[in-house]
Amino acid sequence: MSTTTAAANRGRVLGSAAVTWLVLAAALLLWELVAIGADSVYFPRMTDIIATGADVLLSGPAWRLMLGDAVFEIVLPSLATALGAWALSAALGVALGTALGRSSWAMDYCGTLISFLRSVPPVTLMPAFMVMFGIGVQMEIAAIVFSTLWPIVLNTVDGVRSVDQVKIDTARSLGTPRRYWIGMIVLPAAMPKIFAGLRLSLSIAILLMVVAEIVGGSGIGLRISTTQSTVQYTEMWFWVLLLGVLGYALNTALLAVERLVLGWQPARGDDA
Amino acid sequence: MRTFAKGLTGLLGFFLLWEITVQAGVLPDYWVPPASEVATTFVELLGDREFLLGVIATLLAWLIALGVAVGIGVPAGLLLGSVPALQSASRALIEFLRPIPAVALIPLVMVTIGSGPDAKITLAVYAAVWPILFNTIYAFGEIDPVLLDSARATGANRRQALTWVALPHAAPFIFTGVRVAASIALIAVISVEYIAASEIGLGRYILEGGMNNGHLDQVMAGTVLAGLAGWAINSALVGSGRRLFRWADTEERATR
Amino acid sequence: MSTMLEVSGLTHQYGQGERAHVAVQDLTFTIEAGQLACIVGPSGCGKSTLLRCISGLIPATGGSVRLHGDEVSGVPDDLAVVFQDYGRSLFPWLTVAKNVEFPLRWQKVSKAERQRRAAEVLESVGLAGVGKKYPWQLSGGMQQRVSIARALVSRPALLLMDEPFASVDAQTRGELEDLTRRVQRDLGSTILLVTHDIDESVYLADRVLVLSKSPAAIVADLAIDLPTERDQIATRESEQFVSLRGEVARLLQSPQVQRTGENAPAETPAATTGTDDTTASDATAASETTAPAEATGAALSDGADTAEAADAAGSPDPTAASRS
Ligand SMILES: Nc1ncnc2c1ncn2[C@@H]1O[C@H](COP(=O)(O)OP(=O)(O)OP(=O)(O)O)[C@@H](O)[C@H]1O
Ligand SMILES: [Mg+2]
Numbered sequence: 051m052s053t054t055t056a057a058a059n060r061g062r063v064l065g066s067a068a069v070t071w072l073v074l075a076a077a078l079l080l081w082e083l084v085a086i087g088a089d090s091v092y093f094p095r096m097t098d099i100i101a102t103g104a105d106v107l108l109s110g111p112a113w114r115l116m117l118g119d120a121v122f123e124i125v126l127p128s129l130a131t132a133l134g135a136w137a138l139s140a141a142l143g144v145a146l147g148t149a150l151g152r153s154s155w156a157m158d159y160c161g162t163l164i165s166f167l168r169s170v171p172p173v174t175l176m177p178a179f180m181v182m183f184g185i186g187v188q189m190e191i192a193a194i195v196f197s198t199l200w201p202i203v204l205n206t207v208d209g210v211r212s213v214d215q216v217k218i219d220t221a222r223s224l225g226t227p228r229r230y231w232i233g234m235i236v237l238p239a240a241m242p243k244i245f246a247g248l249r250l251s252l253s254i255a256i257l258l259m260v261v262a263e264i265v266g267g268s269g270i271g272l273r274i275s276t277t278q279s280t281v282q283y284t285e286m287w288f289w290v291l292l293l294g295v296l297g298y299a300l301n302t303a304l305l306a307v308e309r310l311v312l313g314w315q316p317a318r319g320d321d322a
Numbered sequence: 323m324r325t326f327a328k329g330l331t332g333l334l335g336f337f338l339l340w341e342i343t344v345q346a347g348v349l350p351d352y353w354v355p356p357a358s359e360v361a362t363t364f365v366e367l368l369g370d371r372e373f374l375l376g377v378i379a380t381l382l383a384w385l386i387a388l389g390v391a392v393g394i395g396v397p398a399g400l401l402l403g404s405v406p407a408l409q410s411a412s413r414a415l416i417e418f419l420r421p422i423p424a425v426a427l428i429p430l431v432m433v434t435i436g437s438g439p440d441a442k443i444t445l446a447v448y449a450a451v452w453p454i455l456f457n458t459i460y461a462f463g464e465i466d467p468v469l470l471d472s473a474r475a476t477g478a479n480r481r482q483a484l485t486w487v488a489l490p491h492a493a494p495f496i497f498t499g500v501r502v503a504a505s506i507a508l509i510a511v512i513s514v515e516y517i518a519a520s521e522i523g524l525g526r527y528i529l530e531g532g533m534n535n536g537h538l539d540q541v542m543a544g545t546v547l548a549g550l551a552g553w554a555i556n557s558a559l560v561g562s563g564r565r566l567f568r569w570a571d572t573e574e575r576a577t578r
Numbered sequence: 579m580s581t582m583l584e585v586s587g588l589t590h591q592y593g594q595g596e597r598a599h600v601a602v603q604d605l606t607f608t609i610e611a612g613q614l615a616c617i618v619g620p621s622g623c624g625k626s627t628l629l630r631c632i633s634g635l636i637p638a639t640g641g642s643v644r645l646h647g648d649e650v651s652g653v654p655d656d657l658a659v660v661f662q663d664y665g666r667s668l669f670p671w672l673t674v675a676k677n678v679e680f681p682l683r684w685q686k687v688s689k690a691e692r693q694r695r696a697a698e699v700l701e702s703v704g705l706a707g708v709g710k711k712y713p714w715q716l717s718g719g720m721q722q723r724v725s726i727a728r729a730l731v732s733r734p735a736l737l738l739m740d741e742p743f744a745s746v747d748a749q750t751r752g753e754l755e756d757l758t759r760r761v762q763r764d765l766g767s768t769i770l771l772v773t774h775d776i777d778e779s780v781y782l783a784d785r786v787l788v789l790s791k792s793p794a795a796i797v798a799d800l801a802i803d804l805p806t807e808r809d810q811i812a813t814r815e816s817e818q819f820v821s822l823r824g825e826v827a828r829l830l831q832s833p834q835v836q837r838t839g840e841n842a843p844a845e846t847p848a849a850t851t852g853t854d855d856t857t858a859s860d861a862t863a864a865s866e867t868t869a870p871a872e873a874t875g876a877a878l879s880d881g882a883d884t885a886e887a888a889d890a891a892g893s894p895d896p897t898a899a900s901r902s
Contacts (some may be wrong), residue, residue: 070414077652162329169552177532257423278429297421
C-alpha cells in the first residue's frame with residue numbers, strides 16, 4: 051500500500067531518474083537475451099535493431115550532423131503533419147469548447163452529438179477522407195483534426211464550466227470588464243483541463259498519423275508496411291520502436307510546456 | 323428525459339444538416355452520400371444476415387478483448403500501485419510503450435499471428451490495457467494516507483484497510499479506466515479488421531465499401547453503426563458507474 | 579456624517595412558485611460613512627443573500643439599495659467584497675501581487691503605480707515581501723490577508739465582508755480583527771461585516787444589527803459604545819463588553835429571532851446582566867464546522883479531477899490503441 055505523500059512522491063521521482071535509465075537498459079538487455087534464445091526472424095536482436103536504426107538515421111554527411119535522408123524525407127515530414135494538424139485542432143477545439151461551455155444551452159443539444167462523433171472510429175472514415183481530399187497531406191491533416199478535435203472540445207467545455215461560483219463572484223465584485231472575462235478568468239481556470247485534453251489528443255495525433263500514412267502510403271507508416279511486406283523485420287521493429295521514442299519525447303515536451311504555463315498550480319504528483 | 327430529447331434533437335439536426343448540404347450541392351455528392359441514402363443502406367443492413375454475423379463477430383472480439391484487458395490491467399495496476407518500488411521501476415517502460423500505437427503493430431501481428439480473430443483481440447487488448455492500468459495505479463497512488471491511517475486507527479489490520487478503504491476508494495477510478503478502455507477496444511477491433519483485412523467483421527465490411535469505390539454509403543452506414551455502438555456502450559457504462567459509485571462524482575465529470 | 583448605504587424594503591426570493599424561498603424580507607437600514615457595522619443572525623437566515631444583493635452580484639427581487647445616493651444595479655465601482663472562502667476567492671493562477679493588483683487593471687492606473695499600490699497595501703496587512711508567491715504557498719490566515727488587501731487596494735468607499743474570519747484559527751482571527759479595525763480607521767472606510775460570532779461582532783463593530791431567522795428581518799440595532807482603541811484581552815474582559823455580548827446573545831435567543839413567518843418589531847430590549855453563552859458557543863461551533871465540511875468538498879472534487887486527469891492521461895494510449 052502506498053502511503054507516500056505527494057511531496058515524498060516527487061522526491062522519489064526526482065531520485066529515480068537514474069532508476070529509469072537502469073530499468074530501460076535492463077529491458078533492452080533482456081530483449082537481446084530473449085531474442086538470442088528465440089532465434090526467430092520475427093524477433094530480431096536489440097543490437098541489430100539499434101544498428102539498423104543508426105544506419106537509417108545517421109547515414110548523412112557530416113555537415114548535416116550525420117542525419118540521413120530518412121530523417122528529412124520520412125521522420126520530419128511525418129512529425130510536421132502530425133504536429134501541424136494537432137495545433138490546428140487545438141486552436142479550433144479550444145475556441146469551440148469555450149463557446150459551447152459558455153453557452154447555457156448549447157451543450158444540451160451538442161453534447162450527445164459530440165460524444166457520438168468521438169465514438170466514430172476515424173480509421174473507417176479514411177475512404178471518405180480519401181475521396182474528399184485525395185491521397186496526400188491534406189487527407190492526413192483532415193483525419194488527424196477530425197479525431198483529435200473532440201477530446202479537446204470536451205475537456206475545454208469541462209474546464210470552462212468548472213470555474214467556481216466564488217471566483218465568478220470575486221471577479222465581478224472586482225469590476226472585471228466583460229471583454230477581459232474569458233482571457234483573465236475563464237481560460238486560466240480551464241487551463242489544467244485543456245492541457246489534459248491536449249495531451250490526450252497529442253497521442254491520438256501520432257496514432258492517426260500512422261494510420262493515415264499506412265492507408266495513404268507515406269512517411270513512417272509507409273515504411274512500417276513496406277518493411278513488413280519486403281521481410282525486413284529488423285527495420286520494421288526499428289520504426290515501431292521509434293514511434294515509442296517520438297511519443298515519449300513529444301509527451302515530455304508538452305509536459306514541460308504545461309509545467310511552465312501551469313506553474314501556478316500546487317505541485318502535484320507527476321501525472322504523466 | 324428532457325435532456326435526452328435535447329441530445330437527440332442535436333443528433334437529428336446534424337443528420338438533417340448533412341442531408342441538406344449534400345442535396346443543395348454545398349458538398350458534392352461524390353464526397354459524401356446524402357444522409358437519407360446512408361440511412362436507407364443502414365436499415366437494409368440491419369436485415370442482412372451476413373452483415374449481422376459480422377457485427378456479432380466484432381462485438382464478440384471486443385468483449386473478449388475487454389475481459390482480457392481487465393484481467394491483465396487491474397491486477398497489474400494493483401500490484402504496481404501498491405508497491406512503490408515496482409511503480410517507479412516500471413514507469414519508464416510504461417511511458418515508452420504507451421505511445422506506440424496499436425496500428426503500428428498491425429504489420430508485426432499480421433506476420434506472427436495472421437489476421438484472424440486472435441490478431442484483432444491481441445491488438446485490442448494491447449490498446450485497452452493502458453487506461454485500466456493507469457487508472458488503477460493512480461487510484462492507489464492518490465489515496466489520502468489520512469484515510470488509511472484512520473482505518474488502521476479503528477483497529478483494522480493492513481489487509482482489512484486495503485479491502486475496506488483502499489479498494490472502495492480506487493473502484494470508481496478503476497471503473498473509469500474500464501469505461502475508457504471499452505470505447506478504445508471497440509475502435510481498435512474495428513480498425514484492425516479494416517487495416518488488416520480480417521475475413522469477417524464490421525471493419526472488414528467498411529473496407530469492402532471503400533474498396534469498390536462509389537460505395538461510400540456502405541462506408542458511412544458502417545461507420546455510423548460503429549459510432550452508435552461506441553456511444554451506447556459508453557453511455558451505458560457511465561450510467562451504471564453513476565449508480566454503482568454514487569458517493570463519488572468522478573464519473574459525472576470524467577465523461578463530459 | 580453622510581449616509582453611505584441606504585437599504586430600503588429589500589426583499590429577495592430564490593426560485594418561483596412552489597419552490598420559492600424568501601431569504602430576505604423587507605429589510606430597511608442605513609449605514610453612515612465611516613461606520614463599521616456588523617450583522618449577526620442565525621445560520622441560513624439570509625445574511626449572505628443580503629450582502630450579495632447589496633454588492634449587486636444578484637439583483638434583489640424587491641426594494642432598493644443606494645450607495646451614496648446612487649441606486650445599485652450591477653456591481654458598483656467603489657465597492658469591494660471579501661468572501662469567507664479565501665481558498666476559492668483568490669485566483670490561483672496569479673501571484674499574490676498580481677491578485678492584489680487585479681482590480682486596478684480596470685482603472686486608469688499605470689503599471690508602475692499598480693505595483694506600488696499593491697506593495698503598499700500588502701505591507702499594510704503585514705504581508706510585505708510575499709508578492710511573488712502563489713496563493714497556495716501561503717497559510718490560510720495569510721491568504722485571507724491577501725484577499726483583504728485586494729479588496730482595499732482600490733480604496734473602495736464600502737467594504738463588504740462575509741464571515742471573513744470564520745475559517746482561520748483563533749490567534750489569526752484576533753490579528754485579522756485588529757487589522758480590520760486599523761485599516762478602517764486609517765483609511766476611513768465604511769465596512770459592513772457579516773459574522774456568526776457574537777463576540778466578534780461586539781468586539782469589531784461600532785454598531786451591531788441582529789437579524790431574525792429566515793426570512794431575515796432586523797430585530798435589533800445596537801450601538802456599541804466601546805472605546806475606539808480596543809484590545810483583544812482587556813476589551814473582552816471589560817464589563818461593558820460582557821454586557822453587550824450578553825445582550826446580543828439574548829436577542830439571538832429571543833422569540834423574535836426564533837420566530838418563523840411575519841416580521842418582528844425592530845425594538846431593542848434593555849440590556850440585562852448575566853450572560854448566556856449557549857448561543858455564542860453554538861454559533862462558533864457552527865462556523866467552525868464549515869471548514870472541515872469545505873475541506874471534504876475540496877477533497878472530493880480533487881478526486882474527481884484526478885480521475886479525470888488519469889482518464890485523460892490514460893486514454894491517450896488507449897484511444898491511440900483504440901483507433902489503431
Ligand atoms: N442560490 C440559492 N437558491 C435557492 N436558495 C438559496 C440559494 N442561496 C441560498 N438559499 C437559501 O436562502 C437562505 C439564506 O441563505 P444565505 O446563504 O443567505 O444564509 P446565511 O445567513 O448566509 O447562512 P450562513 O450563516 O450559514 O452562511 C437559506 O435558507 C438557503 O437555503
Ligand atoms: Mg453565509
